[in-house]
Amino acid sequence: MNTLDRAVIAAGFDVERVRADFPVLxxxxxxxxxxxxxxxxTAQKPRAVIDAIVKFYEVDCANIHRGVHELSxxxxxxxxxxxxxxxxxxxxxxxQEIIFVRGTTEGINLVTxxxxxxxxxxxxxxxxxxxxxxxxxxxxxFVCEETGARLRVIxxxxxGELILEEYEKLLGPHTRMVAIGHVSNALGTINPVAxxxxxxxxxGALTLVDGAQAVPHMPVDLQALDADFYAFSGxxxxxxxxxxxxxxKTELLDAMPPYQGGGDMIRTVTFEKTTYNDLPYKFEAGTxxxxxxxxxxxxxxxxxxxxxxxxxxxxxxxxxYATEAxxxxxxxxxxxxxxxxxxxxxxxMEGIHPHDIGTVLDHQGIxxxxxxxxxxxxxxxxxxxxTTRASLAFYNTAAEIxxxxxxxxxxxxxxxxx
Amino acid sequence: MxxxxxxxxxxxxxxxxxxxxxxxxxxxxxxxxxPLCGDKLKLYLKMEGDIVSDAAFEGSGCAISTASASLMTxxxxxxxREEAMKLVDKFHDLLTTDTPASRDLGKLVVFCGVRxxxxxxxxxxxxxxxxxxxxxxxxxxxxxx
Ligand SMILES: Cc1ncc(COP(=O)(O)O)c(C=O)c1O
Numbered sequence: 150m151n152t153l154d155r156a157v158i159a160a161g162f163d164v165e166r167v168r169a170d171f172p173v174l175x176x177x178x179x180x181x182x183x184x185x186x187x188x189x190x191t192a193q194k195p196r197a198v199i200d201a202i203v204k205f206y207e208v209d210c211a212n213i214h215r216g217v218h219e220l221s222x223x224x225x226x227x228x229x230x231x232x233x234x235x236x237x238x239x240x241x242x243x244x245q246e247i248i249f250v251r252g253t254t255e256g257i258n259l260v261t262x263x264x265x266x267x268x269x270x271x272x273x274x275x276x277x278x279x280x281x282x283x284x285x286x287x288x289x290x291f292v293c294e295e296t297g298a299r300l301r302v303i304x305x306x307x308x309g310e311l312i313l314e315e316y317e318k319l320l321g322p323h324t325r326m327v328a329i330g331h332v333s334n335a336l337g338t339i340n341p342v343a344x345x346x347x348x349x350x351x352x353g354a355l356t357l358v359d360g361a362q363a364v365p366h367m368p369v370d371l372q373a374l375d376a377d378f379y380a381f382s383g384x385x386x387x388x389x390x391x392x393x394x395x396x397x398k399t400e401l402l403d404a405m406p407p408y409q410g411g412g413d414m415i416r417t418v419t420f421e422k423t424t425y426n427d428l429p430y431k432f433e434a435g436t437x438x439x440x441x442x443x444x445x446x447x448x449x450x451x452x453x454x455x456x457x458x459x460x461x462x463x464x465x466x467x468x469x470y471a472t473e474a475x476x477x478x479x480x481x482x483x484x485x486x487x488x489x490x491x492x493x494x495x496x497x498m499e500g501i502h503p504h505d506i507g508t509v510l511d512h513q514g515i516x517x518x519x520x521x522x523x524x525x526x527x528x529x530x531x532x533x534x535x536t537t538r539a540s541l542a543f544y545n546t547a548a549e550i551x552x553x554x555x556x557x558x559x560x561x562x563x564x565x566x567x
Numbered sequence: 568m569x570x571x572x573x574x575x576x577x578x579x580x581x582x583x584x585x586x587x588x589x590x591x592x593x594x595x596x597x598x599x600x601x602p603l604c605g606d607k608l609k610l611y612l613k614m615e616g617d618i619v620s621d622a623a624f625e626g627s628g629c630a631i632s633t634a635s636a637s638l639m640t641x642x643x644x645x646x647x648r649e650e651a652m653k654l655v656d657k658f659h660d661l662l663t664t665d666t667p668a669s670r671d672l673g674k675l676v677v678f679c680g681v682r683x684x685x686x687x688x689x690x691x692x693x694x695x696x697x698x699x700x701x702x703x704x705x706x707x708x709x710x711x712x
Contacts, residue, residue, distance in 0.1 A: 502629035504604050504690060505573075512569045521605055534605030563573060564582075564630065 162463040167455065168544050170195040181514030184549045189334045189362060189493055189540030190518050191384045194448070198388055201447035205440045213439055214413055214430075228439055231446030232429070238449050239379070240370045241396055245428040248395045248402070249437055253361040254284040256380030256395030257328070259432065260357055261288040263405040264378075265326075271297035274323040276316070276354075278340065279305040279530060280333040283523045285359045289328060298325070305530060309336040309485035317348065324354040331363035335524040335538070336485025337468075337493030339367070343374055350375070355401070361385055365452070365542075366491050367461045377401055383441060388448030392441030395432075402428050409434040460543045467541050468492040471550045478557055484536050492541035495522070498557070501564045503537040509563055510537075513556040571680040572687070573630065576638070581630035586640035590623040595704065599697030601689055606632055610697045612643075619643045619651055629690050631681065636694035638675055648702055655695050662688050 168174055171193045176183050185193060205227065211220035213228050232247045241247060250256045265288075269275075275289050279302050286300075293300050301324075303316045320327075327349035332339050346356045357378040363369055364381040371379055378401070383392040397405075407414055407425055411434035416424045425431045452460065471494055475481055480499035498506060507519035518538045521528045528534060539553060590611035599608040606628030613621040622640040627633065639658075643651055657669040661679055668676045681691045 502604070502606075502627075504629035504631070504687065508572065508684065508687065509569060520603060525605075528605060534607075563569065564578070 162459055162543070164463070164544065164546050168546075170197070170451075171544055172196060172199070174544060178514040178516075179512050181512075182552075184513075184515040184545075184552050186539040186541060186545065186549070186553060187516045187518045188365075188542040188545075189385070189522075189538065191390065192365060192387045192542055193544070194387055194389065194444075195451050197451050198444045198447045202389060202440045202444045205443050212436055224439055224443075227446065228437075228442045231442050231449070234446050234449045234453075235394055238453060239364070239396065240372050242372060243399055246396055246399055246402065248397065248429045248432045249442055250380075250393050250395050250432075251391055251438070252382035252384065252393035253282075253359055253380045254288075254382075256378075256393055257285055257357065257359065258288045259395055259408045260378050260380075260397070261292040263408050263432075264355075264401065265289075265292035265298075266295065267406055269293075269296040269298040269325060272323055273298040273325045274301050274319075274321070275299070276301045276303060276319050276324055276327045276329075276349075278303040278311050278329050279526055280309070280311070280336065280338060280340070280524065281328075281330050281526070282334055282359065282361070283525070285328055285330055285357075286526070299323075302526075303329075305338075305527075308487050309333065309338045309527075310487045311338075311340055311345075313341070313344070316345065320348060320352040320354070322353075324349070324352050326355050326357060328357040328359070330359040330361075331369075332360075332366065332491045332493075333485070333524070333527070334362045334493070334540075335522040335527045335536070336487065336495055337490045337540075338485060338487035339363070339489040339491055341489075342376070346375055362491060362493075366464055368457050371396055383445040383448065386445070386448050387451060389438075389441040389444035391438040392445050394445075399428065402432070407434070408432050411435045455543065463543050464492040464541055467545060467547070467550065468494070470547055471539065471541065471553070474550055474554050475557075478554065478561075480561070481557065484531055484533070493538065494540075495536040495538045497533055497536055498560070501560060503535045505564060506537045506557070506560050509560045510553070510556045513552065513559060515553055515556045517553075572684060574677045574680065576674060576677045577630060577634040580634035580637040584624075584633050584637040586623040586637065587625065588623050589625060590621060593621075593623070595701045597697045597701035599693045599700075601628070601632070601693050603689060604629065606690070606693060608632070608636060608693055608697055610636070610640075610694065610701050612698075612701050614648070617647050617649075619646050619648070624694065628693065631678075631687055631690040632693050635678065635691045638677075639694045639698065642673060642675060643698070651698065651702060655699055658695055659692065662691055 173193045209223040211224045213225040232244050235247045236244045301319045303311050331342050349356045355377040358376045360379050360381040365386045379396040384390040414434040416426050484495045503519035520535050593611035593613050595612035597610050608626040611623045622643040624636045662681050
């Protein structure tokens with residue numbers, strides 16, 4: 150038995166049983182068993198999530214918040230139940246602070262377009278980090294352009310960790326917002342967000358956390374973190390695409406103008422004046438992704454049942470195993486070696502382009518992501534155009550890491566010097 | 568099979584690209600960029616009247632895009648502007664349609680395997696997009712998007 154198996158058994162995590170919950174994993178690609186290592190892009194869905202969506206369409210389908218009829222009451226109850234589940238899962242104070250959006254991207258845009266446009270002015274500063282996903286860069290650039298505010302960036306060091314001394318220097322009387330990724334999708338770095346938030350608050354600034362890569366892999370306690378806004382995507386949490394959450398503190402959300410206008414977000418409408426609905430509905434105009442919301446509830450249940458602590462512990466063991474295995478491959482360099490890391494392995498291979506690596510691995514049934522991972526500034530920092538990225542989930546196994554290593558030797562065989 | 572994509576000639580040209588340098592006396596230049604993979608390519612042409620008398624490129628990318636640029640520069644030499652433009656279309660057809668490969672493509676037929684890899688078509692066409700803009704005399708960066 151190798152050390153990983155031992156650690157796994159110690160953690161009480163039965164990966165083979167868990168794998169059986171994910172129908173998509175049970176297939177071959179180009180004649181080889183699928184090895185899915187692109188979980189940071191989107192995670193696979195357990196049967197429970199798929200069943201919840203099917204049940205909604207087969208049994209309970211109706212619009213929400215509108216009808217007095219039975220189906221509408223059922224669908225409304227199921228959809229709203231997800232709000233309660235998410236509140237509990239992330240320990241938010243109030244249910245009304247959980248706003249349904251399409252995903253992390255829309256959550257951040259909601260904040261920049263409502264809070265940003267009404268609170269920022271010439272001379273104000275927004276701080277982000279050099280690790281951000283484009284979705285936590287571009288929306289801020291839009292609002293900076295509109296308001297005259299300025300974007301400042303915390304640099305990262307060679308390991309891919311934020312340089313906190315530089316952050317401290319950037320903080321000042323002009324800082325209005327610190328918008329920071331919790332976990333980097335490109336490198337896996339886990340940022341010390343609790344500390345970053347405390348420092349921001351001490352400087353009188355608000356905080357937004359992009360939790361897209363954190364919520365699926367580690368416990369998140371919103372009250373303990375004290376983040377003012379926090380966004381994540383359902384599809385990376387083993388839930389459906391098209392649904393995500395923006396959390397915001399009640400007093401901030403109350404003071405913000407609505408995001409979009411339409412049905413559900415109003416209390417009264419006349420042609421002279423419209424009054425807005427209460428939280429969270431003020432920010433939820435129009436018919437939402439009801440099936441997605443219900444599926445997200447099933448995903449939260451599933452992850453809760455497995456235990457997010459156990460998931461994190463297992464994935465960490467897998468990360469250590471994979472890191473050691475990849476480091477043995479001559480000519481391979483791991484990009485991003487932060488001391489606190491989620492189970493993401495970004496790497497380059499001498500003389501071989503990531504696209505070619507990705508194609509050859511695909512032929513071995515192995516799905517990885519290649520490219521800049523929507524984080525071009527990170528690639529620029531390392532002076533590389535792209536990396537190959539294996540991002541792990543709790544249904545991955547040590548044997549799959551071995552398959553990845555074998556696949557990479559095949560890559561060397563095809564492209565090696567001869 | 569993976570060998571259908573990475574044929575011997577492609578591997579050879581990706582490992583030892585021909586005409587991979589700047590070009591003294593070039594009078595047409597263009598830059599190409601594939602935002603998907605971050606690959607950048609600079610293409611140099613030396614036109615004598617209507618004839619491409621020499622071609623070279625700089626930049627590095629994946630095996631498919633490097634081999635494509637290398638083989639393209641080889642096949643351009645001595646072609647008229649119009650012949651070169653026609654070759655662009657024929658190469659594009661080779662990658663995106665089922666029509667039998669044109670005989671004018673010569674060695675370039677080794678890229679026929681790319682057809683089965685839609686995600687890689689842009690790698691193979693980057694040099695050719697760039698060629699088009701060089702022949703049109705516009706100097707701005709073209710992208711594959
Ligand atoms: C760190 C991070 N932030 C934001 C996003 C954007 O998420 P979505 O595309 O679901 O809106 C992603 C997803 O790729 C991500 O990894």
